[in-house]
Amino acid sequence: MPENDRDLTRRPDPDALLALAEKGSRGKLTVFLGAAPGVGKTYAMLTRARRLKEEGVDIVIGLVETHGRSETAALLEGLEVLPPREVSHGGRTLTEFDLDAALARRPRVIVVDELAHTNIGESRHPKRYQDVEELVDAGIDVLTAVNIQHLESLSDVVAQIAGVPVRERIPDTVLSRADDVLLVDLPPTELIERLKEGKVYLPENARRAVDRFFRLGNLTALRELALRRTADRVDDQMVDYLKQNAIEGPWAAGERLLVCVGPDRLSEKVVRTASRLASGLNADWIVVSIERADRDSADSQAVRQLDETFRLAEQLGAETRRVVGSDFVEEILKLARREHATQIVIGTRRQRFPLRLLRRSLPDALAERASGVGVHLVTDSGETPAALKPVRKRAWPKGFGRALAIAAGTVISATVLGVLIESFIILQNISLLYLLAVLASATLAGYVAAIAAALFSVLAYNFFFIEPVGTFTVAEPHEVFALFVFLAAAFLAGGLASRIREQAKAARRRATATQALYDFSRKLSGTADVDDVLWATVTQIQATLRRNAVLLLPEGEDLVLKAAWPPDTELGVSDMTAARWSLEKKEPAGSDTDTLPTSPFQFRPLTSPHGVVGVCGFVQNAKPLEINEERALAAILDQTAIAVDRARLSRESLEQAAQLEGDKFRAALLSSLSHDLRTPLATITGAVTSLRELGARMTAESRDDLLKSIEEESDRLMRFVANLLDMTRIEAGAINAKRDWVDVADVIRSALERARKYFPDREFETSIAADLPLMRGDSVLLGQVLFNLLDNANRFGGEEPVSIYARKEGDEVVLSVTDLGRGIAPADLEHVFEKFFRKGKPDGRSLGTGLGLSIAKAFVEAMGGQIKAESPAVKRRGTRISMRFPAAEADLSEKERG
Amino acid sequence: MTVERILVVDDEPQIQRFLRPALGAAGYEVVEAATGQEALKTAATAAPDVIILDLGLPDMDGKDVLANIRAWSQVPIIILSARDRESEKIAALDLGADDYIEKPFGIGELTARIRAALRHRIQMEGAEAQLSAEGLSIDLVRRVVTRDGETLRLTPKEYDLLAMLARHAGRVVTHKTLLTSVWGAAHGEDLHYLRVFIGQLRGKIERDPGDPKIIRTEPGVGYRFIGDED
Known part of the structure; x- marks a missing residue:
């Protein structure tokens, strides 16, 4: 057994290897860490940059503050400097690091100074360290610099040491995730010397604090912090290395801290303390809050306080948990056992006299019941829990x-x-x-x-x-x-x-919310149309949360605004950027988040089982969502995502059905074309072979009839081929309509002559106005059009005669062919001029090729005319196809004068 | 000898127009039907000896007409079909049609098919025991195959295949029919068996296996044995 145990522990830790693999595709982050301003971080960083440049590395200066110091400025000589972005803020024009330009430039290495800087105005991220993280994520190596005082977990210590509050902070995780941390060290005495010589730049507002800050004691303390933090990191790296390489370790045996927090100010202090403790012990730490199951946590102030604490914990690198239960002590101990916690960290406050008598404090109870687990108490520094007061007052x-x-x-x-x-x-x-x-x-x-x-x-x-x-x-x-x-x-x-x-009130509220959600989901399940779904969602958000909302769906590469309340809402550039961010990173963006918080909207991704289907934005009014509103919103968005997904699937299946329909149509078309070509051919082949092989045994009439059938079928085939050729010419754009003078009556007569020859059984009536003017056009094309119309009328015209009219209307010549057949259904009327459209059975037998009318339309339009179909034409029967061409009378009179 | 009666079922008047005089001149009596219903009625009343059936009919599917007739009659049926309707042809043959002919066709081809179909009807009444083709002779009773007097050594499967084709001399036999009758119902789709065995068989019986004259391939449908009488 001991053999096995050792083997197990010797196997490289999968988590450690995974972390290493993830680092592979990311850029490398190198942080130059200093104890105080003026130790020479920028100088060291630029020296490194120059060396890389000399080695031929593609390196760019993203942003460096030289503060007008010539020594530093000289180092910039010969390095590519990215132009900063200009930002107008409060009437002044300031410069800011241009993240997008850096991403577009994509150097191997980029230098970005002042990691703890807070971005001004409308930037994508509120903090520069987030810009840097995006660069690293994009695979770019970053060199950056920061002072120890800006570390989140040390901010209260630093504030105590130096007596000035630290406003610009960065999460500890930024430093712990950095691939390299270089300590830039300068003994405090030398630093003070440099300061006195004016070699250290300090911002205007910090000048006053100089005397208080740059004291030997302060600087020594800060230096110690910086040295210790760097040493800790070295220790971490060694442990990582040992884990990755499965070297049996002297490392601490898996300390785990369970940190209990609640909705109060003290919790923040507890978290900071636990963070320091955890990094000192090299321990993982879990931050947990326990909510009472029987209480509706409607107290939004408390919820926000707790959220704040959790955010801090995550920034400091903790895992977080929220547990619901009624017996706090029991829940904490249960979690501690499950997570193999070795220590519990909890805050305690001195209780007022009567309460202390009445009930035991939570830490006391924990200490009593916990066995094998250490309990750390973090005490209140005496300040009143300010956050709690207004809650009571407000209620x-x-x-x-x-x-x-x-x-x-x-x-x-x-x-x-x-x-x-x-x-x-x-x-x-x-x-x-x-x-x-x-x-x-x-x-x-x-x-x-x-x-x-x-x-x-x-x-x-x-x-x-x-x-x-x-x-x-x-x-x-x-x-x-x-x-x-x-x-x-x-x-x-x-x-x-x-x-x-x-x-009862809470139950009623929940019932109302549930009912509303139920109604909403029922409404969604009834709609298959995406637009209806989106519209239902924005109105639902408006009704439930009383907030204006927008919904955006991706279309190809773009993200498109599909629904909004109020409907005329428009989104600005930064709103769209936030929305896109939310879609791509699958996390909230915009107002009240870390990304583009200046947007009035907060955007949330719509996540369905098939991935992110879109983005929902809602206006963050002055107050953020309460916890029950948050729940309602999450439910609405879930429902919407699923409905959008379903609608998309049903649309896709419709498209597939349409495609299938199209395939069927093409198959039917092909078979009918082949039938149209093959029947005359079969007749001709059959008749010819019969005559040749059996002609001697036939009567003279039979032989004559066979010859006649050959002639007729050849004609039929020829017309069909001519139509196909015409269509090909039209498709190829090769019709050149002449602009001759055309006598319409003449063209009608010759078309009729041809039609009578082909359809001897059909009766035709003509009515041609005596004052019919000439028109400009191509008599051959017009004759073909007329013949096609007569052919069509013959085919569908029933028993009654087909009539042809020609007259003048205004300055137009109007021609029409009318049959008294069954007519065309209104739904089909608009399609009759489409290529290969034909009425009747799908295989289109004996109903013609479906080319005649579309050829007619193309020819008429080539001659500058219009064609249209009407049905019923006369007495609820028949079809009339009429054409209009401009008359050419005026031109003619000019010609006569000339 | 009585004149054989042929029922032509086709809705194209042009086809009827040349078939009537041509088949008449070839010595057959022609009755016509333009629709499926008419075809069923005439098949029952006119007692035709052969039916020529176009699969594309205005009122019903030609295959339904075929199935309906096959339910009560074994009269030979020849299908008229287009080359691009392969699956339709196979379906019709599997439904019991005896043969098919593609449009457009020469009249000689059609009369040859009609003769083969009529001959088969006679065979059904008193089976022929001897068949010959291109110097090949098959004795279906003694199960002996000779070419130019020399006995050929065929494997049992090769013999079964050849006998199956020979019994339907002049007419197409579909892949499926061959496979199920020689290899059994479970092998109805195993086309590669056929390809291999037909190849072997041709190697043994044809004078020039590269240009087979006895077993002809009907692409996509099956094989046809061409005897000396065809």
């Missing part, structure tokens, strides 16, 4: 007047009733009336009203009913006792009643 006045009024009202009613029935019942029973009043107040207006009603009742009962009546004095001692019992009963009853009322 108090809300409905306070109303509660008092209700309490007074019920007590007065009870008193009046008491006075009325006093003579009928005994005194003690009147007190029951007041109990009723207290219960009523509790039910109607909650706990405050219940207490007020209890107090009012005691006073009223005393004043009106207890001897001596009309005073607040009590004559009998047992009456005093009765009063106290009554008061206690009222408190208890009122508390219970108000609690029930609160629960």
